[in-house]
Amino acid sequence: MAKGVTPRSQDYAAWYTDVITRAGLADYGPVKGTMVIKPYGFSLWEHIKASLDGMLRESGHVNAYFPLFIPKSFLAREAEHVEGFAKECAVVTHTRLKATEDGQLIVDPESRLEEEVIVRPTSETVIWSMYKKWIQSYRDLPLLINQWANVVRWEMRTRLFLRTTEFLWQEGHTAHASAAEAEQEARKILDIYRRLAEDFLALPVITGTKSEAEKFAGAEHTYAIEAMMGDRRALQAGTSHNLGQNFARAFQVTFQNEANEEELVYATSWGVSTRLVGALIMAHGDDKGLRLPPRIAPVQVIIVPIYRQERDKTSIQDYLTPLKARFEECGIRFAEDWSDNSPGFKFNEWEMKGVPLRLEVGPRDVENGKVVLVRRDTGEKLFREVGRVADELPRLLDEIQTELFRQAQQFRDQHTYRVTSYDEFKAILNGDGGFIRCGWDGTRETEARIKEETKATIRCIPFDEQPEGLTCIYSGKPARHEVIFAKAY
RNA sequence: CGGGGUGUGGCGCAGUCCGGUUAGCGCGCCUGCUUUGGGAGCAGGAGGUCCCGGGUUCGAAUCCCGGCACCCCGACCA
Numbered sequence: 001m002a003k004g005v006t007p008r009s010q011d012y013a014a015w016y017t018d019v020i021t022r023a024g025l026a027d028y029g030p031v032k033g034t035m036v037i038k039p040y041g042f043s044l045w046e047h048i049k050a051s052l053d054g055m056l057r058e059s060g061h062v063n064a065y066f067p068l069f070i071p072k073s074f075l076a077r078e079a080e081h082v083e084g085f086a087k088e089c090a091v092v093t094h095t096r097l098k099a100t101e102d103g104q105l106i107v108d109p110e111s112r113l114e115e116e117v118i119v120r121p122t123s124e125t126v127i128w129s130m131y132k133k134w135i136q137s138y139r140d141l142p143l144l145i146n147q148w149a150n151v152v153r154w155e156m157r158t159r160l161f162l163r164t165t166e167f168l169w170q171e172g173h174t175a176h177a178s179a180a181e182a183e184q185e186a187r188k189i190l191d192i193y194r195r196l197a198e199d200f201l202a203l204p205v206i207t208g209t210k211s212e213a214e215k216f217a218g219a220e221h222t223y224a225i226e227a228m229m230g231d232r233r234a235l236q237a238g239t240s241h242n243l244g245q246n247f248a249r250a251f252q253v254t255f256q257n258e259a260n261e262e263e264l265v266y267a268t269s270w271g272v273s274t275r276l277v278g279a280l281i282m283a284h285g286d287d288k289g290l291r292l293p294p295r296i297a298p299v300q301v302i303i304v305p306i307y308r309q310e311r312d313k314t315s316i317q318d319y320l321t322p323l324k325a326r327f328e329e330c331g332i333r334f335a336e337d338w339s340d341n342s343p344g345f346k347f348n349e350w351e352m353k354g355v356p357l358r359l360e361v362g363p364r365d366v367e368n369g370k371v372v373l374v375r376r377d378t379g380e381k382l383f384r385e386v387g388r389v390a391d392e393l394p395r396l397l398d399e400i401q402t403e404l405f406r407q408a409q410q411f412r413d414q415h416t417y418r419v420t421s422y423d424e425f426k427a428i429l430n431g432d433g434g435f436i437r438c439g440w441d442g443t444r445e446t447e448a449r450i451k452e453e454t455k456a457t458i459r460c461i462p463f464d465e466q467p468e469g470l471t472c473i474y475s476g477k478p479a480r481h482e483v484i485f486a487k488a489y
Numbered sequence: 490c491g492g493g494g495u496g497u498g499g500c501g502c503a504g505u506c507c508g509g510u511u512a513g514c515g516c517g518c519c520u521g522c523u524u525u526g527g528g529a530g531c532a533g534g535a536g537g538u539c540c541c542g543g544g545u546u547c548g549a550a551u552c553c554c555g556g557c558a559c560c561c562c563g564a565c566c567a
Binding site: 003004013028032084087088122151153155156157162163167169216224235236237238239271272273274275304306307308340341342343344345346347348349360362363364365372489 | 565566
């Protein structure tokens, strides 16, 4: 195996998969499009998950679990929804296999299901079939349920973490007594997603509304957080939908309001997935590998001992004992690398894994009462007194967190353009690419034409849009919205 | 579903055109010794249905026919 990864500038896609495999995040599964999330990658996901789960609980949501299998007929209940997902559903048609005389294993034709079931691509339909049973009165509302689950979407083209046939996510499904409350919920969740991205993943995002063409199948409105990756393409990092009464209507979920009138329930759904891991890799990674934000890094500090002889090793171990005790008191996630690999190898290895801080201790440090710290974000070397380093670490980790965010934000801003002519628009997309902020006449036709001609799509209509006085980049008509265009994953 | 490519020890590849020793190289792995402040050195060693199935031939990784799988590029998508 080569020593490093393919440089980003040479082949971004190869760099991305190299980093994932070399850092030990994931591996390809045996079935096309599937992925094994390895312990280090899974630990990263679990930290992301814990961060979000905490925020969801604080805002009154509870976790539950709904079945993987859904009757095929459920999907068809909501017209747009079936349209959106039918093409990518895995379908279970039989319930068993059997061995033939010549030892082959075949699907037992006698086990054919009367009603075929689908593997959930998302759970709106099963969940609303249950909500029908659970909701009668306004007193049953709001219902604020979240589930952490796997879903399957049989995609044509897959990429590790960004789009796999099966992926892990959380999906929230809420029911409300008024349209206004559902709208407020959808927006509240989007803000939680924004905080997850910005405060935990150090990933600056743009919040906004999806165009009709890009919204979720079955939603009234879709809101999203959009982030810029290192190749200046956009990645949708989370979505929140106001479903209006569409699913309540499809599943006949009504409640009696305070005026004793029967009314359809108002709904939202929202989700973020393991795609966030892909976002982290592409937003922060460099040619040495991952760079993880301390708040979600599985290992925040890697201790690398450096020694020649057994007695040095022993003295380093003793030297580290009180320091490690202090780390534990401070709640710092640290690990030690006592493997037989050379120090240089370990440095590269842990940089590949994106550990925010490396702490080196060698005989010279033991003699002088020092340690050496090296920041992954800046490469800076810091020499510190062993007795004081634990007190400083929480602040230093915060600083790294902030710095990663700052770098990503600066990168995004440098590659965000406001343009007024379609020629400029195309020049940017044919060049380095980036986010383009411009006017749009609000028509599906314009959006479709631009996509066809440039591959760029409307990522969102940002909440802070200022369409007044703008003209449409394509048609020249007065702009209905100011939007962000970009090529997207 | 179109277009392109690749299937050979764990990984990356050479060998295939032009059939012929025991299928080779780098990395990794195992053992031992020496090393260790930016991917250590030497010595020894283990590890292969050459994607699968037919065919041609005295002889097939190599030629012929058929299949399968995966990767990349496009249309669809969190």
